Amino acid sequence: xxxxxxxxxxxxxxxxxxxxxxxxxxxxxxxxxxxxxxxxxxxxxxxxxxxxxxxxxxxxxxxxxxxxxxxxxxx
Amino acid sequence: xxxxxxxxxxxxxxxxxxxxxxxxxxxxxxxxxxxxxxxxxxxxxxxxxxxxxxxxxxxxxxxxxxxxxxxxxxxxxxxxxxxxxxxxxxxxxxxxxxxxxxxxxxxxxxxxxxxxxxxxxxxxxxxxxxxxxxxxxxxxxxxxxxxxxxxxxxxxxxxxxxxxxxxxxxxxxxxxxxxxxxxxxxxxxxxxxxxxxxxxxxxxxxxxxxxxxxxxxxxxxxxxxxxxxxxxxxxxxxxxxxxxxxxxxxxxxxxxxxxxxxxxxxxxxxxxxxxxxxxxxxxxxxxxxxxxxxxxxxxxxxxxxxxxxxxxxxxxxxxxxxxxxxxxxxxxxxxxxxxxxxxxxxxxxxxxxxxxxxxxxxxxxxxxxxxxxxxxxxxxxxxxxxxxxxxxxxxxxxxxxxxxxxxxxxxxxxxxxxxxxxxxxxxxxxxxxxxxxxxxxxxxxxxxxxxxxxxxxxxxxxxxxxxxxxxxxxxxxxxxxxxxxxxxxxxxxxxxxxxxxxxxxxxxxxxxxxxxxxxxxxxxxxxxxxxxxxxxxxxxxxxxxxxxxxxxxxxxxxxxxxxxxxxxxxxxxxxxxxxxxxxxxxxxxxxxxxxxxxxxxxxxxxxxxxxxxxxxxxxxxxxxxxxxxxxxxxxxxxxxxxxxxxxxxxxxxxxxxxxxxxxxxxxxxxxxxxxxxxxxxxxxxxxxxxxxxxxx
Ligand SMILES: Nc1nc2c(ncn2[C@@H]2O[C@H](COP(=O)(O)OP(=O)(O)OP(=O)(O)O)[C@@H](O)[C@H]2O)c(=O)[nH]1
Ligand SMILES: [Mg+2]
Numbered sequence: 001x002x003x004x005x006x007x008x009x010x011x012x013x014x015x016x017x018x019x020x021x022x023x024x025x026x027x028x029x030x031x032x033x034x035x036x037x038x039x040x041x042x043x044x045x046x047x048x049x050x051x052x053x054x055x056x057x058x059x060x061x062x063x064x065x066x067x068x069x070x071x072x073x074x075x
Numbered sequence: 076x077x078x079x080x081x082x083x084x085x086x087x088x089x090x091x092x093x094x095x096x097x098x099x100x101x102x103x104x105x106x107x108x109x110x111x112x113x114x115x116x117x118x119x120x121x122x123x124x125x126x127x128x129x130x131x132x133x134x135x136x137x138x139x140x141x142x143x144x145x146x147x148x149x150x151x152x153x154x155x156x157x158x159x160x161x162x163x164x165x166x167x168x169x170x171x172x173x174x175x176x177x178x179x180x181x182x183x184x185x186x187x188x189x190x191x192x193x194x195x196x197x198x199x200x201x202x203x204x205x206x207x208x209x210x211x212x213x214x215x216x217x218x219x220x221x222x223x224x225x226x227x228x229x230x231x232x233x234x235x236x237x238x239x240x241x242x243x244x245x246x247x248x249x250x251x252x253x254x255x256x257x258x259x260x261x262x263x264x265x266x267x268x269x270x271x272x273x274x275x276x277x278x279x280x281x282x283x284x285x286x287x288x289x290x291x292x293x294x295x296x297x298x299x300x301x302x303x304x305x306x307x308x309x310x311x312x313x314x315x316x317x318x319x320x321x322x323x324x325x326x327x328x329x330x331x332x333x334x335x336x337x338x339x340x341x342x343x344x345x346x347x348x349x350x351x352x353x354x355x356x357x358x359x360x361x362x363x364x365x366x367x368x369x370x371x372x373x374x375x376x377x378x379x380x381x382x383x384x385x386x387x388x389x390x391x392x393x394x395x396x397x398x399x400x401x402x403x404x405x406x407x408x409x410x411x412x413x414x415x416x417x418x419x420x421x422x423x424x425x426x427x428x429x430x431x432x433x434x435x436x437x438x439x440x441x442x443x444x445x446x447x448x449x450x451x452x453x454x455x456x457x458x459x460x461x462x463x464x465x466x467x468x469x470x471x472x473x474x475x476x477x478x479x480x481x482x483x484x485x486x487x488x489x490x491x492x493x494x495x496x497x498x499x500x501x502x503x504x505x506x507x508x509x510x511x512x513x514x515x516x517x518x519x520x521x522x523x524x525x526x527x528x529x530x531x532x533x534x535x536x537x538x539x540x541x542x543x544x545x546x547x548x549x550x551x552x553x554x555x556x557x558x559x560x561x562x563x564x565x566x567x568x569x570x571x572x573x574x575x576x577x578x579x580x581x582x583x584x585x586x587x588x589x590x591x592x593x594x595x596x597x598x599x600x601x602x603x604x605x606x607x608x609x610x611x612x613x614x615x616x617x618x619x620x621x622x623x624x625x626x627x628x629x630x631x632x633x634x635x636x637x638x639x640x641x642x643x644x645x646x647x648x649x650x651x652x653x654x655x656x657x658x659x660x661x662x663x664x665x666x667x668x669x670x671x672x673x674x675x676x677x678x679x680x681x682x683x684x685x686x687x688x689x690x691x692x693x694x695x696x697x698x699x700x701x702x703x704x705x706x707x708x709x710x711x712x713x714x715x716x717x718x719x720x721x722x723x724x725x726x727x728x729x730x731x732x733x734x735x736x737x738x739x740x741x742x743x744x745x746x747x748x749x750x751x752x753x754x755x756x757x758x759x760x761x762x763x764x765x766x767x768x769x770x771x
Contacts, residue, residue, distance in 0.1 A: 020307075020314055023558075024560060025139075025143065028313075028317050031321075033321065041347055042347055043353070044351070044446065044449055046449065051347065051445060057177055057562060059561060060559075060560075061560055065560070
């Protein structure tokens with residue numbers, strides 16, 4: 001299990017858990033929930049912010065938020 | 076007897092609520108392909124049948140009923156307050172067919188509030204391309220509602236929607252999810268404490284208080300005492316609620332939603348890899364900006380000269396053909412030149428809005444937010460601040476309102492305070508004419524000096540905004556949490572109709588707005604410039620003749636006219652402020668133009684045009700009149716130093732009463748707008764002073 005912020009470009013992963021107090025509710029409502037798939041589409045310089053696709057939604061979040069979302073790589 | 080229905084348009088951001096609203100009501104509210112276009116409640120009427128009128132209420136987009144920014148809280152406040160005059164009889168939840176799952180989250184919440192809710196699935200035109208198929212009857216059954224499949228782009232499904240609205244009585248308002256199942260004991264207590272209330276509504280009020288600050292609710296039951304859970308516990312329950320809703324939705328969609336991955340193209344991801352690439356993304360962004368500035372300048376040169384000449388011709392026709400008298404003078408020296416000073420800028424304004432609306436409609440705007448977030452954060456702004464900063468190039472007023480979807484109050488306040496530094500379209504006329512007069516022709520690396528100067532002016536406005544933002548971040552002690560979540564919409568080919576409409580509406584309102592002001596000002600100016608107090612004005616001819624007996628008649632006339640103008644009412648007024656602006660390189664006529672342009676910056680040129688026409692009615696273009704204006708010491712008034720100093724002044728000064736009013740409204744205090752006025756004026760004066768002194 002690794003934080004989402006360490007996921008590499010193009011890797012597929014599945015969300016395992018989130019640190020609920022550290023991430024905004026909006027993100028949860030947009031689909032950042034355990035069990036959903038996530039991929040990184042693009043990273044800005046210094047890997048911040050990140051452009052992700054979570055469960056059909058394309059969204060951008062900052063690295064400081066991505067640290068609190070934990071994912072498991074899928075081959 | 077006619078009935079009326081209140082119908083609220085709800086839905087996730089960017090699903091086409093405003094597009095639907097416009098189609099139904101015939102209005103033209105702003106539409107754009109990025110989340111957060113609508114930030115206010117807007118109303119419009121549509122006749123549904125012979126006896127029923129629908130009052131449609133367009134609302135800002137929200138991902139759920141739990142709000143995290145000002146624009147979203149407008150929705151919650153409406154839905155929780157039954158006594159609100161706009162409280163809906165019926166809600167339409169507008170969903171994007173490509174992202175049905177996430178859109179249904181809000182649908183289930185609205186339905187659970189007990190409001191009859193119709194699901195409108197929009198963008199039906201995209202289904203084929205994305206390989207989506209839907210079983211509407213099953214979906215209607217499982218969601219216990221009626222569904223309209225529409226495409227506002229192709230105008231399909233709207234009549235069916237109207238029929239469903241008229242029959243809204245048959246829709247069940249039973250909740251879909253039992254909220255108390257997420258924490259039995261807690262909700263039992265809540266129910267016992269407030270037996271006659273809707274339990275889901277109570278829950279929303281509690282969570283709203285905990286997460287976003289108390290909502291205004293004069294008549295909603297006061298349950299602030301019922302706080303038996305910590306914020307963190309409440310958030311956990313909200314997550315539980317969200318999971319529960321998604322479980323339900325997944326179950327529903329499994330039965331009736333299919334997506335054929337093979338026929339779906341993933342064009343957007345490919346395009347995104349380039350457009351927001353670490354290197355190419357920035358290069359493309361700056362190239363786009365360069366092209367915009369260059370074309371604003373070079374494409375509009377020909378039509379501008381044409382319009383300028385037309386107005387001259389009009390002036391001379393008026394003065395030659397109408398019976399001479401005060402009215403003819405007023406027309407040919409006051410009103411026509413004044414209006415000409417506005418109309419001449421139509422081409423540039425139109426091009427500016429053309430580019431802006433293409434950027435907004437394609438979906439590129441959100442990519443810029445992504446590219447700029449990290450850079451802007453250093454200056455205490457959010458990536459989302461880029462939208463006000465870019466749309467501020469049209470006008471600061473909607474730009475300041477669009478800050479409403481920035482979640483953090485500190486970032487939002489700072490964005491509001493620095494947005495007026497962005498070069499708005501009202502400054503463009505001032506820059507355009509001054510650049511045409513004082514910047515030499517010539518090219519640098521294929522870019523004209525004139526276009527580069529324009530780009531430079533936009534750039535210093537932007538850099539000043541950043542600099543001031545940085546200072547404010549360090550000095551304002553406001554603590555508010557900052558986070559950043561933004562959805563990146565799919566690319567869309569701009570709808571020519573939308574783009575054309577925006578350009579037309581904006582250009583029209585530019586001409587009308589500024590036209591009215593300049594009409595009033597040019598009449599006033601003409602009167603003040605054509606009459607004057609005392610001997611100097613009335614005996615001007617004699618005084619000049621005595622002073623220069625050797626001059627020819629033509630020269631005497633010129634000298635008399637300018638002497639008269641100097642001693643007219645406006646001249647006396649202007650010369651009394653002249654000492655303040657002389658150090659910046661301006662004369663009293665420019666001073667008058669600066670004062671009148673406080674009403675609206677774009678009347679600067681019109682004002683000068685009127686003053687120069689009174690002084691000398693030889694029917695030359697505005698540009699030539701400015702270029703040949705001589706200072707007291709015999710040099711040209713508009714030279715590189717004074718012209719640049721004037722442009723710098725306009726770049727930094729807070730010269731717009733409407734902006735001050737909107738800042739007051741958005742910050743709820745006079746402290747901020749007055750501070751802006753004071754500070755920006757001093758800053759503009761000081762930097763213009765330095766510019767003039769260094770360049771001359
Ligand atoms: N393909 C397609 N695009 C549509 C349709 N309806 C709207 N759009 C586009 O979707 C984008 C968003 O439309 P808006 O009407 O501004 O959406 P909104 O829901 O009001 O957005 P916010 O005010 O930001 O919440 C625009 O670019 C529209 O042109 C449709 O039926 N089909
Ligand atoms: Mg809208």
